[in-house]
Structures are given as structure tokens and as C-alpha cells.
Amino acid sequence: MSRIILSLSGGMDSATLLGVALSEGNDVSAVGFTYGSKHNPYENKASQALAGFYHVPYELLDLSGVMAAFKSDLLRTGGEIPEGHYEEESMSRTVVPGRNLIFISVLAGVAWSKEATEVWVGIHSGDHAIYPDCRPAFYYSMDTALRRGTDERVVLKAPFLHENKTSIIKMGHAIGVPYQLTRTCYKDQPIACGKCGSCQERLEAFKANGVEDPVEYESRVILPRT
Amino acid sequence: MSRIILSLSGGMDSATLLGVALSEGNDVSAVGFTYGSKHNPYENKASQALAGFYHVPYELLDLSGVMAAFKSDLLRTGGEIPEGHYEEESMSRTVVPGRNLIFISVLAGVAWSKEATEVWVGIHSGDHAIYPDCRPAFYYSMDTALRRGTDERVVLKAPFLHENKTSIIKMGHAIGVPYQLTRTCYKDQPIACGKCGSCQERLEAFKANGVEDPVEYESRVILPRT
Numbered sequence: 265m266s267r268i269i270l271s272l273s274g275g276m277d278s279a280t281l282l283g284v285a286l287s288e289g290n291d292v293s294a295v296g297f298t299y300g301s302k303h304n305p306y307e308n309k310a311s312q313a314l315a316g317f318y319h320v321p322y323e324l325l326d327l328s329g330v331m332a333a334f335k336s337d338l339l340r341t342g343g344e345i346p347e348g349h350y351e352e353e354s355m356s357r358t359v360v361p362g363r364n365l366i367f368i369s370v371l372a373g374v375a376w377s378k379e380a381t382e383v384w385v386g387i388h389s390g391d392h393a394i395y396p397d398c399r400p401a402f403y404y405s406m407d408t409a410l411r412r413g414t415d416e417r418v419v420l421k422a423p424f425l426h427e428n429k430t431s432i433i434k435m436g437h438a439i440g441v442p443y444q445l446t447r448t449c450y451k452d453q454p455i456a457c458g459k460c461g462s463c464q465e466r467l468e469a470f471k472a473n474g475v476e477d478p479v480e481y482e483s484r485v486i487l488p489r490t
Numbered sequence: 491m492s493r494i495i496l497s498l499s500g501g502m503d504s505a506t507l508l509g510v511a512l513s514e515g516n517d518v519s520a521v522g523f524t525y526g527s528k529h530n531p532y533e534n535k536a537s538q539a540l541a542g543f544y545h546v547p548y549e550l551l552d553l554s555g556v557m558a559a560f561k562s563d564l565l566r567t568g569g570e571i572p573e574g575h576y577e578e579e580s581m582s583r584t585v586v587p588g589r590n591l592i593f594i595s596v597l598a599g600v601a602w603s604k605e606a607t608e609v610w611v612g613i614h615s616g617d618h619a620i621y622p623d624c625r626p627a628f629y630y631s632m633d634t635a636l637r638r639g640t641d642e643r644v645v646l647k648a649p650f651l652h653e654n655k656t657s658i659i660k661m662g663h664a665i666g667v668p669y670q671l672t673r674t675c676y677k678d679q680p681i682a683c684g685k686c687g688s689c690q691e692r693l694e695a696f697k698a699n700g701v702e703d704p705v706e707y708e709s710r711v712i713l714p715r716t
Contacts, residue, residue: 323559325555325556326555326556327556329551329552330551330552330553330556330596331599333549333600333603333604334599334600334602334603335602335603360599361598361599361600361602361603361640362595362596362598362599362602362639362640363599364639365595365598365599365635365636365639365640366592366595366596366598366599368595369588369591369592369594369595369596370556370588370592370595372587372588372591372592373557373560373586373587373588373589373591373592374559374560374587376560376561376587376588377559377560377561377587378559396638396639396640396641397638397639397640399638401638402635402638402639405631405634405635405638405639406635406638406639408631408634408635409591409628409631409632409634409635410591412622412623412625412627412628412631412632413588413590413591413622413623413628413631413632414587414588414591414622414623415622
């Protein structure tokens, strides 16, 4: 049993991560972030609902002032959310500079303050293409930085580092993760668009599992890869 | 010539760092942080004055909400600032969990967004005793995490990593750093107390240089080391 600070975005990956952490009998506190993204209000509502479902403490931390001048189409200050697949060049415009680097650092401070020993994040192989701060090479160096920066009080865990969304959903179904409560779409609208890279990746992963995605979509058409 | 995002706390180390960065002909933007420390209003005033003196862009980022629940006597939410020398057990109560880890991560995001390629921080050997996230082992792993987390866009530089306050002041005097504008004291009062670990270390370093510290103090007595 470990005391864990878990990064809960409200998406399907972190929802599954929370389910896994609890199924292993850990003591988990969830933290979400407001940082100025277009889908922030919807994903924060989802993370709050997930924390409620699992009866874990939940805290929402506000980085929107700090990240207000950051350049990314994911943010309200940026351009339109592109449609298509994650790996495409256009999707790299949705990368938020240093987002995970910053989130993980803050979570390490929270963990130290709360005497938790582990920070858990839901990064996975589907993120590797466009997000440098989700890749294994980053993970290993960041874990080292956390250990050294906290005098070995806090370590970084990324149980899905070598998983993909398809295998994550498979794990989640086995332990009853409530995917109907999650939010994945990047767009600033209550109903998932189905067309952004984030929606497309999720639709593909549910299809690969032979399961209907329980959230509502404007469109469920999986676009051809160019 | 590099484009640099420099962490400017308003203390004598980061003031010297700014002087050094500019003396080398770099393009420097300074960033300060509000994070709920007792001396924050005074050090932010100092960092603003220093940026004005050197005519560099200055931005103040607010992490006080994010760090509100962090445990440290340096923060308004914590206990009294202890008096004595830095290396003493009591001073470790002023450590803010993950402070540099968080500051550096945010600065990396700022750097990426502004197309700067280096983050500069004024950590030095005097910090090593109580601050794990100022030690060389942390620095090297954090530099690696930044490089990997930003796809090699941003590196971390700590030119004073193996210096101490005495050698920093020596460098600063050679290039005319305006130490009268700096703020080092940890206490919540406009005039430096002279008794906290931060003041004591500074008084010792000026004395070792045979120079009068130009800022005002309540007391300039250097306490014996126990």
C-alpha cells in the first residue's frame, strides 16, 4: 500500500489509472489542473465525477495564470483544434510547452507536503509521437529529477508508459472503470466532436476492443489515415 | 548570444546571475514568482527593480494558489522563520517542497513558448545543505528532463552551481551588480532582520569579501556556528 498523488485529467487514461491504483489497495489522492485549455471546464467536471465515483479526495489546482502566455492551439489563446489523427503534423500544434513537466513537478511538491511517496501519471505510448514529455526517455530522467529534488521522498510512476489506449481500455473494462464519466475531446463544446486527434484515437481504441464507447459523440466516423 | 529565461528572485545570487548573463551579451528575459512566501512582496519588488536597472523584460508568475497547501515555514501558512545558520536543522523547516523543481519546469514552458533556448537559475553550493533541488545531482537530472521534455529545445544552466555566496559577490562586484537593490531576508518585514539563515549567509559572504553590504539590517552581528 502506497500513498499516491494521481494526476486525474478526466480522460480515459487517467480514469483507468485511478481504477488500477485503487484496485491495488493504495491510498490515492487525485489532483486536476486548470491551465487554460479549451476543454478544461469539461475535463475538470469529468475528473471531479470520477473522484466522486471512486470516493477519493480531489483537488483542482490553477495554473491558468502561469500558462496564460504559453503557445498552443489547445489553449483558449491559440487557434482552432485541428481534426485528424494524433500523429499528424497538424496535431503537434496542440502540444502545450512543458505541460507534463510542470504538472509532474507540482504534483511532486504536493506529494512531499502530504507525505505521499509516489506521483502517478497516465502517460502512454499513444502520446509519444507528438508529446516529448510523455516519452520513456523523459519519464526516466524526470523520475530521477524527482527522486533527487525531493531527497528520495517522492518517485514518479507511469504504469501505462508502454501501453496504448487499446490495452488501457482492456484493463479498465476488467476492473469496471466508468468510461461514461470521462472526457477526451479537445474541443470547447460539451459533446465530444469525434474528429479531433484525441477523439479519433479513443474511437479506434474502443473499436479495437469490440466495445461501444459510452460517451456521446457528434460523429463516430473513424477517419482514414493519410 | 543565447536567448535566456532567467529566474530572478530579487536576491543577491539571481541579481549577479542577471549581471553575468548580460555581461556575456545574451538576450535575457527575467521571470519572478509569487508563491506565498513571507518575503515575497519584498523580493518581488527587488526583482522588479533589478529588471528595471538592467532594462530587461520582467514577468511575475503567480503560483500562490498552486502552492497554498505546501508545508514550509517560509510560507505565510507556516510557522516562524527560524534564526541561525543555513546548515542547521531548524533551517530545513524553510525548505519549500519542490520549489525549484516547479520553478524550473514552468520556466522551461515559458522558454519554449518564447523560443528561448536556455533557462538560467542561480543555485549555488551554499544551498546544497538543505535544498535537495539545488544540488548538482538534481541539476544534472533536471537538465536531462528539460532537454528530453522539450525535444532538445531548452537546456538548464546553473553557472553558480559550484560557486558560493563569497565568490558570487566577488564576481558581482567586478561587473557592478547593484546589490543595494536586492532582497535576501526571509522574514515578513521591509528591513532585513540579519538573523535568519539567509541574512547570516549573506552577511558572512560580504564580510569575506571585505565589503560592507549596502542593504539596511536590523542587526549585522554574525552569529557563532554551533
